[in-house]
Amino acid sequence: MGEMSMANGHLPFEKPIVELRQKIVELKKFTKEKQIDLSEEIATLEAKAERLEKEIYGNLTPWQRVQIARHASRPTTLDYIQHIFTDFMELHGDRLYGDDPAIVGGIAKLDGMPVTVIGHERGKDTKDKIARNFGMPHPEGYRKALRLMQQANKFDRPIICFIDTQGAHPGIEAEQRGQSEAIARNLREMAGFTVPIVCVVTGEGGSGGALAIGVGNRLLMLEHAYYSVITPEGAAAILWRDASEAQQAAEALRITAQDLLKLGVVDRVIPEPKGGAHRDPETQAAWIKEALLETLNPLMEMDGPSLVKDRHQKYARIGVFAGGD
């Protein structure tokens, strides 16, 4: 899965910044020890570091964004739930087969208002990640999400979904238990709920496994998140028979938040702290909360049938073709 993060969680393309920052720290230490005034040199280097940061973070390639979206320290759904909501009560199980920890969900308050919140959960440490199957749900995960959404619909609570998955789990049992049907049913049912639905792509938007909790009135996306019909590695393997061409595929597939905004799929891009959400999870959470409230408030004014119509129209509009006028 691409290049590994370097020590301290820095990504390879951040190396020039890290080195320069390191040099500044050393220089400062040196001036203190030797009582020499190097403040002018330090100021020059700091200005240079800022320029460098602006240049690198301001011109991230799609592949670099993918690396940020997959960063091991990137906040997960449970982090955001903790920072954005109060009174979170997690609910479990699909009432059919089991409880899939790759999807978490429950009831919480957003600025005092009860909402249902659902999201993929990748997990934190290795043990947690394995238990949660790295956020790749089985059918029971999607069916749990559906149950919680039906519950929200019944009690007239808005639904908020956090999307962050490489994709639905590809496995024997997942197929036996109807992975396709579970995803398809969610797509259909989400289209018909009479409460506001706001979805946020926070990290990886991996194809149908992401979309299965992603049919909302509004779709928001973090600045460095990606959303794609296929992983860049998968596309590269098909196109060039070589997964290492993922960088090229990431560009061809137009998977960034900025691309999706242009394509009319995403309604709003939520900025990230410099270097990515993992650099400052609390600030990131605050920015997501602000965007959620601004998005949700006008939707709260709409009645059920209008919300359904709004959602239908959103998806009916997506697509580019010739003819048919």
Next chain:
Amino acid sequence: MLKDIFRKQRRYATIPSPDAKREIPEGIMQKCPRCGTISYAKELEKNLKVCKSCGYHFSLSAPERIAVTVDEGRFFEYDADLRSLDPLEFPDYKSKIQKDMEKTNLKEAVVTGEGTLGGYPAVIGVMDSRFRMGSMGSVVGEKIARAVEQAVTKRYPLILFSASGGARMQEGVLSLMQMAKTSAALERLHRERVLFVSVLTNPTTGGVSASFSSLGDINIAEPGALIGFAGRRVIEQTVRQKLPDDFQTAEFLLKHGQLDMVVPRTELRQTLIKILELHSNGGNVDGKRPSAL
């Protein structure tokens, strides 16, 4: 009376499709890829392209499928002018579309329209796996969504034959969103209580399997059809164990409760007519109980 709704509509005018009967297999003889039996192409066609020795179902093109499904000459095509663009400027996409248009004499990977089966009107969509592996991009999604709208407006049952490798990579996230578009359209059909029969043919995988084709009130598959969400190779790499021999076949799905029935092609038309008949006499077609005669 509601119960007469279909009988009345049997008299509606239809326009014969020029494509319906034109396609003829190229060679004189055809070899079965499963058992090796060589048959006369003409005889094979007479048997709806099912091998007489082993029952292997050869692929049908969309025009062939329409010809063997609807009442003769009773098909009126919708949205024949929709064509794909290249919204992402994806490498080689335009030329691949062009090539498939020439190869198949179709404009895209699905043909939609309305016709009658045993006199019962229905909105029909048929995918063609020869065109970009039947993949769903903007045009396929749009044509299916529009067909669903026709079914809602006319209150005709909807029958979709899927044959697809999934969402179309070359249109990126726009293809992914067609899963939501088609499923949202079906939500309306579902709410309006109009019948949807999904017929899954070889292959139905990925984003098509995980959207409209799994959402039938009745899901039918042809024998031996490959149906599944994830690709076999991806699953093998993930689980590192041998997959069952019948993995992701129609029979496997039936066994695991994912299908209502597996129906051989030679009986499919009659089965569909029977389903339409069962839903025609009041049924739930208008959300009401059948009234007493």
